Amino acid sequence: MTSFRISLATAADAEQVGVLFDLYRQFYEQPTDPAGATAYLRARLQRGESIVLMAQTAGGELAGFCQLYPTFCSVDMAPICILYDLFVAADYRRQGVAELLLAAAGQQAQAYGAVRMELATAVTNTSAQRLYESTGWVRDDAFFHYAKVIAGSTETLPHG
Template sequence: MPAITTRRATLADLEAIVPLFDAYRGFYGQASDPARARDWLRERMQRDESVVLVAEREGAVVAFTQLYPMYSSVRTARTWILNDLFVAESARRSGAARALLDAAAEFAREQGAGGICLETTRDNAPARALYRKAGWSEDATQWYSHTFGG
């Protein structure tokens, strides 16, 4: 199997990431809208509001993860939220997801972050198994959300 490599994405990677981001949104029940996906990613990247990492196989982008900064007053440190992670169907079980998890953790450490977190649904057993195998801890913290339209 060809090797998976990871790196931080740039705006030059935008068109390669858009189909993955659109499919990621589709996985969570959103209608396909590549223009909206492109605009969202471009704006986040241009404003340095997120960090996008990509996984490549034979020079093609096959997966991405998007990290958002957050701050911990208690720890007086920046932390990162691994908000999005998606692997193209053709690249699943290739090690791309694990490579991105490891790259995200390394990025956060290099930035001097106090930690990195993510959230997934309780019924996403494959993802939860991967996260545990990659050294992530699962806790019983109760998360609440308050959504506003759209």
């Protein structure tokens, strides 16, 4: 069985993680844009706007990543983290990579001082729902979440 090492990504890792980030975006029906994916990640990491965790094999091959966005909850008057992205390369699925990344994300959120993590997943993504529920996440049935496209944006709804 392959062992995996989880580490924090830096801006220097943006190109490597960008390959998987581009595949992740394609899953959500976005056009491929490796350069854009890399630039986006590099900017987030350089500015300290997100926390990116990488899962690598002993040989250094990237197996998966997740991205947290630190933010705040006004009601709780406390920091929280949004787990916005989680992706495991096809060759490494069902080997515990996602579970390792989720555990490491929890450790990073705790180090940040967050009182909780939040995420959203597609209603049709039942495999992700099973993963989250098996690792202690609880589905929020108390709130509806809404989205609104800003005028002039090329954004389309719905997606992750």
